[in-house]
Amino acid sequence: MMEIVRMVVVAFLLISGVFFYVVGAIGLIRLPDVFCRMHATTKADTLGAGLVFTGLIIWQGFSFASLNIFVVLIFIWLTMPTAAHAIARSEFENHHRDEVEEGM
Amino acid sequence: MERNIRNGVITLFFTLFGFWFVLASTFSIAEVIIGVVASVLIVVYSFDLIFDKEETSGHSFRVLLRYFALFVVLVIEVIKANVAVVKIVLSPRISIKPGFRRIRQPLKRELNQALYGNSITLTPGTLAVTMSNDSIVVHGLTMENIDAIEGGPIQKAFLAIEQEDKR
Amino acid sequence: MILTIVYGCIVVLLLTAFVSLYRAYKGPTTADRVVAINVISSKVTAIIVLVAVWLNQSSYINVALVYAMIGFLSTIGVAKYLLEAKLK
Numbered sequence: 001m002m003e004i005v006r007m008v009v010v011a012f013l014l015i016s017g018v019f020f021y022v023v024g025a026i027g028l029i030r031l032p033d034v035f036c037r038m039h040a041t042t043k044a045d046t047l048g049a050g051l052v053f054t055g056l057i058i059w060q061g062f063s064f065a066s067l068n069i070f071v072v073l074i075f076i077w078l079t080m081p082t083a084a085h086a087i088a089r090s091e092f093e094n095h096h097r098d099e100v101e102e103g104m
Numbered sequence: 105m106e107r108n109i110r111n112g113v114i115t116l117f118f119t120l121f122g123f124w125f126v127l128a129s130t131f132s133i134a135e136v137i138i139g140v141v142a143s144v145l146i147v148v149y150s151f152d153l154i155f156d157k158e159e160t161s162g163h164s165f166r167v168l169l170r171y172f173a174l175f176v177v178l179v180i181e182v183i184k185a186n187v188a189v190v191k192i193v194l195s196p197r198i199s200i201k202p203g204f205r206r207i208r209q210p211l212k213r214e215l216n217q218a219l220y221g222n223s224i225t226l227t228p229g230t231l232a233v234t235m236s237n238d239s240i241v242v243h244g245l246t247m248e249n250i251d252a253i254e255g256g257p258i259q260k261a262f263l264a265i266e267q268e269d270k271r
Numbered sequence: 272m273i274l275t276i277v278y279g280c281i282v283v284l285l286l287t288a289f290v291s292l293y294r295a296y297k298g299p300t301t302a303d304r305v306v307a308i309n310v311i312s313s314k315v316t317a318i319i320v321l322v323a324v325w326l327n328q329s330s331y332i333n334v335a336l337v338y339a340m341i342g343f344l345s346t347i348g349v350a351k352y353l354l355e356a357k358l359k
Contacts, residue, residue, distance in 0.1 A: 010273055011276050014276050014277065014280055015276065017280075018283050018284060021283075021284060021314060021317070022283065022287055023186075023190050023194070024189075024287075025290045025291050025310065025314075026194070028290075028294050029291075029294060031193070031198065032198070033202070034300055034302045035231060035233075036202055037303070037306055039243075040192075042226070042231070043182065043226060044186060044189055045313045046226060047186045048317070049313065049317055050182075052317055052320075052321070053317075053320065056320065059273060065324075065329035067126045068126060068129065068332040068333065068336070069320060069332055071126055071336060072336050072339060075336065075339055075340070076313065076316065076339060078222070081225040081226055081232075083343055083347065084225055085222070085225060086347050086351070087306060087350045088231060088232075088233045088234075089233060089234045089350070090354040092234060092243075093234070093354055095300075096204065099203070099204055100204045100205065101203060101205045101206070104206055104208050104239060
């Protein structure tokens with residue numbers, strides 16, 4: 001019984017993670033400009049990686065393989081927003097400097 | 105040795121050794137000894153490159169608990185943000201009014217500032233573009249999303265961390 | 272049964288990577304292309320981990336870690352280059 005519940009949880013996590021990856025790719029194609037596309041891809045890819053890797057960790061149980069997957073997961077959660085920030089900053093400084101609305 | 109320097113040395117050593125141990129994926133004595141020697145050498149020769157004196161000020165257990173609370177809040181916010189993205193992307197007509205706005209940024213320590221920028225990128229409808237010591241430029245899918253940052257749960261969690269740090 | 276789902280996930284992720292390649296080909300600005308390449312590299316990282324689990328070869332996961340590091344560094348490098356060189 002426990003085994004069946006675990007398998008259902010793993011299947012749910014894997015399928016929903018891949019669903020978010022697909023939504024990120026659709027957003028990359030559909031949305032109108034660079035910054036909006038970055039919104040979709042960064043959030044969807046971060047959560048998609050989190051769900052897929054968590055599912056794999058639960059499936060493998062506690063072993064060195066799942067520890068390695070956990071390291072990859074931490075790396076992706078730290079670097080996806082940073083990469084998006086770097087691209088956004090270069091695009092902003094080059095083309096959109098004077099569109100800022102002061103709200104301080 | 106000063107207390108915060110000692111805490112920094114211990115944190116750095118265990119982080120490096122844990123990373124080595126996970127990547128080596130074995131319990132054999134030789135690998136573990138090589139890992140310990142390499143971690144000690146890195147700590148001795150490049151400690152001053154990795155940790156600043158001010159940045160190691162508060163590595164106490166209480167602050168770690170606050171960071172954990174921040175992580176829980178962040179996961180909830182990421183799920184909300186993704187539901188919003190799914191709604192926008194899969195609706196037949198895309199209705200958004202994107203724009204930039206410069207808002208205040210209340211944090212002092214550099215580690216917290218970097219994590220704050222990353223967290224803003226992961227909250228619903230906002231993207232951190234560029235930041236300085238007292239302000240941050242945010243791109244939002246709608247302007248209401250940018251208004252929700254000030255006083256929102258992420259900012260509260262970060263302010264709690266800085267409060268705990270000062271004490 | 273989970274192995275079948277893992278196999279399906281690999282196929283779907285490969286198709287999405289090809290869909291993202293359209294933006295890298297078409298994208299009006301350079302930043303569009305960089306975003307598309309970043310998305311493809313994150314998808315390929317997930318594909319490598321899934322293949323490692325599918326084939327039961329745990330050492331392939333380290334390949335995924337190195338691939339993620341290279342993708343991140345190349346993204347940062349291109350962004351820095353765009354920022355300093357003021358490419359139009």
